Amino acid sequence: MSKQIRFNAFQMNAPSHQSPGLWTHPRDEGSRYTQPGYWTELAQLLEAGRFDAIFLADVLGVYEVYGSSADAALRYGVQVPLNDPLALVPLIAAATEHLGIGVTAALTYEHPYTFARRISTLDHLSGGRIGWNIVTGYLDSAARNLGLEQQLGHDARYDLADEYLDVVYKLWEKSWDDDAVVRDKARGIFTDPAKVHPINHHGRHYTVPGIHLCEPSPQRTPMLYQAGASPRGTAFAARHAEATFVSGPSIAVVKKYVNDTRSTLEAAGRDPASVLIYAQALIITGATDDEARSKYEDYLNHIDVDAALALLSGWTGVDFSKLPLDATIDYIETQAGRSALASLSEADPSHRWTVHEAAQFIGLGGRGPVLVGDAGQVADQLEAWMDATGIDGFNLAFAVSHDSMRDVVELVVPELQRRGRYPTEYTAGTLRHKLHGKGPRLAASHPGRQVTIDVPLQSAA
Numbered sequence: 427m428s429k430q431i432r433f434n435a436f437q438m439n440a441p442s443h444q445s446p447g448l449w450t451h452p453r454d455e456g457s458r459y460t461q462p463g464y465w466t467e468l469a470q471l472l473e474a475g476r477f478d479a480i481f482l483a484d485v486l487g488v489y490e491v492y493g494s495s496a497d498a499a500l501r502y503g504v505q506v507p508l509n510d511p512l513a514l515v516p517l518i519a520a521a522t523e524h525l526g527i528g529v530t531a532a533l534t535y536e537h538p539y540t541f542a543r544r545i546s547t548l549d550h551l552s553g554g555r556i557g558w559n560i561v562t563g564y565l566d567s568a569a570r571n572l573g574l575e576q577q578l579g580h581d582a583r584y585d586l587a588d589e590y591l592d593v594v595y596k597l598w599e600k601s602w603d604d605d606a607v608v609r610d611k612a613r614g615i616f617t618d619p620a621k622v623h624p625i626n627h628h629g630r631h632y633t634v635p636g637i638h639l640c641e642p643s644p645q646r647t648p649m650l651y652q653a654g655a656s657p658r659g660t661a662f663a664a665r666h667a668e669a670t671f672v673s674g675p676s677i678a679v680v681k682k683y684v685n686d687t688r689s690t691l692e693a694a695g696r697d698p699a700s701v702l703i704y705a706q707a708l709i710i711t712g713a714t715d716d717e718a719r720s721k722y723e724d725y726l727n728h729i730d731v732d733a734a735l736a737l738l739s740g741w742t743g744v745d746f747s748k749l750p751l752d753a754t755i756d757y758i759e760t761q762a763g764r765s766a767l768a769s770l771s772e773a774d775p776s777h778r779w780t781v782h783e784a785a786q787f788i789g790l791g792g793r794g795p796v797l798v799g800d801a802g803q804v805a806d807q808l809e810a811w812m813d814a815t816g817i818d819g820f821n822l823a824f825a826v827s828h829d830s831m832r833d834v835v836e837l838v839v840p841e842l843q844r845r846g847r848y849p850t851e852y853t854a855g856t857l858r859h860k861l862h863g864k865g866p867r868l869a870a871s872h873p874g875r876q877v878t879i880d881v882p883l884q885s886a887a
Contacts, residue, residue, distance in 0.1 A: 431808055431847050432819025432861075433839075434481040434528065434704055435472050435831055439509040443483065444792030444823040445708070446504045446737055447730030454826045465514050466521035468828055475835030476849045478861060479526030479557060480518060481651075481671075481821060482511035486532050487567030489740030492732075493747040496567070499740070502733035512544065519552035526857040528557035528651055534583055535572045538593040539634050545648050546598065546640035554644025554856030554866055559651040560666065562587050581658045589629045591666055595874040596625040598647045601638035617641070625879045645866050647874050649857045655683055664690040665873055669702040669861065671821050673793035680705050681815040688816070700869070702818040702861060705811065708791025708825060711833045715800045722798045725790055725825045731782065734789035751782035791823045801841040808838075809847060 441456040442449040449456045458464040472480055488506050490496040499506050511529045518527050529548075531541065549556045562583035606621035627634040652667035654660060663670050664687070672683040688698035710725065712718040735746040749755075755778075779787075790796055797807045808820065824830035842848035853859065856866040868874045 428809070428813070428847060429818070430849060431812055431842055432702070432704065432849075433475070433477045433834070434479045434526075434819070434821045435468070435477055436481050436483065436706065436821045436823045437468070438483045438505060439511045439514060440505050440507060441503050443505065444706075444788075445725075445729075445790050445825045446502060446733035447789060448725060448728050448825050449503050450730075451725070451728050451826050453829055456827050460509065462517050465517050468831065469518040469522050469525055471828060471831055471835055473522045473525040475831075475839045476852060477525060478819065479528045479555075479857065481528040481557075481559070482514065482530060483559075484508070484511045484530040484532070484561075485740075486535060487571065489736050490567050491743060491745050492736040492739035494745065498732055498736040498747075502730055502736065504733050504736045504740075512548065515548045515556065516551050519548075519555060524555075524852040524860070526555050526557055526649070526860065527552055528559055528649070530559040530561055532561050533587055533590045534562050538590050538632060539597070539636075542594045542597040543639050545594075546638070546643045549643035549645050549648055550640070554858075556645070557649035557651055557669075557857055559653065559671075560587065560591070560662075561653065584654070584658045584662050586631050587662060588665075589631050591874070592629070592877055593625070593627050593632050593634050595647065595877045596627055596879050597634070597638035598642075599868070599874055600877060600879045601625055602640075602642050604642065607641045623879060627879075645856050645858050647868050649861065650868075650874075660686055660690050661694075663687065663701070664694040664696065667701055668858070668868075668872075669704065671704050671706065672817070673706040675787065675793060675795060677811060677814045680811070680817065684816045696871075700862075703816070704819045704821040705815065705817045706792060706794030706823060707808075707811070707820045708794060708796045708823045709804055709830065709834050709838060710796060710798045710825060711801055711804050711837050713800065713837070715803060718799050718803075722796070726786075729786060729789035731785045731789065734785040735781070738784060738788055746781055746785075749781050751780065751785075753781050754778040755781060755784055790825060794821075794823065801837040804838050805841045805845060805847070808842070809845075 437443060439459060441459055448454055455464065469480060485505060485508065488496045489499040489504050492498050498504065512531065515527050515529065518525065533541070545556060545558060601623055603621035607617050608615055622637050624636050625634055650666055650668045651671065652663040653671040654662055655672060670687060672680055674680040674683060684703055687701065687703060691698045691701060710718055710722045712721055739746050797804050799807070811817065822831070822834060839848055843850050853863065859866055
């Protein structure tokens with residue numbers, strides 16, 4: 427039996443995300459992003475469509491590589507203005523019952539002690555539906571605004587991340603015993619002090635001697651996502667991730683990422699099937715193929731080349747304002763994201779992308795494919811990508827909010843359900859259990875469960 431297709435909704439707490447010029451479309455609602463109703467309406471729509479989660483991207487800086495200035499990003503609304511994604515969690519959680527809420531948070535610039543408390547709080551408030559997309563950041567502008575001259579080097583960021591994860595694992599998994607909180611009103615004892623332990627972490631980057639401030643949340647550790655595609659990022663994902671995201675313009679590129687990830691997992695001693703892999707895509711559909719094609723042509727007219735190049739420059743660290751639009755691009759190693767140009771170069775090795783072609787491509791849906799057609803045609807394409815690449819589902823970008831997601835929920839989801847390739851009901855329980863079906867906690871073999879702390883022996887009475 428063919429495995430079911432899973433969907434996440436790829437969003438950002440900003441007027442636009444992966445289709446930077448499309449906020450100008452007359453039906454786009456992105457300008458409402460500061461209003462609670464914008465998010466609760468979207469969340470309820472996604473839950474009606476049985477999406478696994480709403481996945482909230484984030485950056486801590488502004489895209490200022492293009493033209494050596496933030497002007498283009500500001501002028502064209504390229505992921506700025508941008509609000510805090512974590513603040514949306516209580517809103518979304520209160521408006522839904524099952525929808526997972528994945529949040530992106532860069533560990534490079536926040537101390538793990540305070541971050542662990544924030545995530546535990548959100549896991550409590552959401553009833554165990556919180557996920558964390560672990561990122562190390564890629565914008566020098568973020569580093570400067572947080573007191574550094576520039577960001578750490580690419581691999582050095584992952585070295586720091588490994589210790590960061592050790593700290594938060596100790597706080598989430600080891601500081602409080604399962605039965606530490608007793609809530610005994612008769613004896614006047616809320617927590618048994620003997621069952622709460624300082625983590626006594628003293629490492630290269632962090633010193634955290636004390637206890638976690640929060641009692642264990644439903645999942646303890648949030649569902650762990652990661653999106654690194656470089657060799658170092660893939661190795662990091664192989665140790666920590668329970669789900670990963672990949673972006674690529676062709677089946678060949680995505681299949682390579684999937685194969686590399688599965689091989690790295692196996693080399694790390696983990697079950698290659700234990701990590702869900704979602705590929706980015708944009709669906710443009712309608713009641714008929716003609717309607718879908720008409721929407722696609724309409725959306726193409728709203729692509730803003732300068733906005734797209736400001737986004738691509740930020741992703742790659744390459745200032746594309748210095749290149750003519752007909753210049754060809756090649757894979758360039760930078761300390762920013764390493765996968766954006768690589769995925770384009772590898773999509774078709776016989777084709778050399780021009781700057782203009784790259785802008786047109788990422789200007790509508792980012793670095794993933796654009797799947798166009800009526801519900802049946804789109805379902806065919808989704809099944810083909812699933813079966814050819816070995817992915818587990820799709821991280822769906824949008825062209826026009828909330829139209830793009832509404833079309834998927836109302837047209838594509840029923841077609842996939844009719845084919846038996848999509849869930850008709852949610853599984854009860856936490857986000858981790860919904861996705862993996864093995865309970866709310868990290869797997870016993872996961873490194874997060876394997877960390878140890880020095881618990882002092884109780885002195886004799």
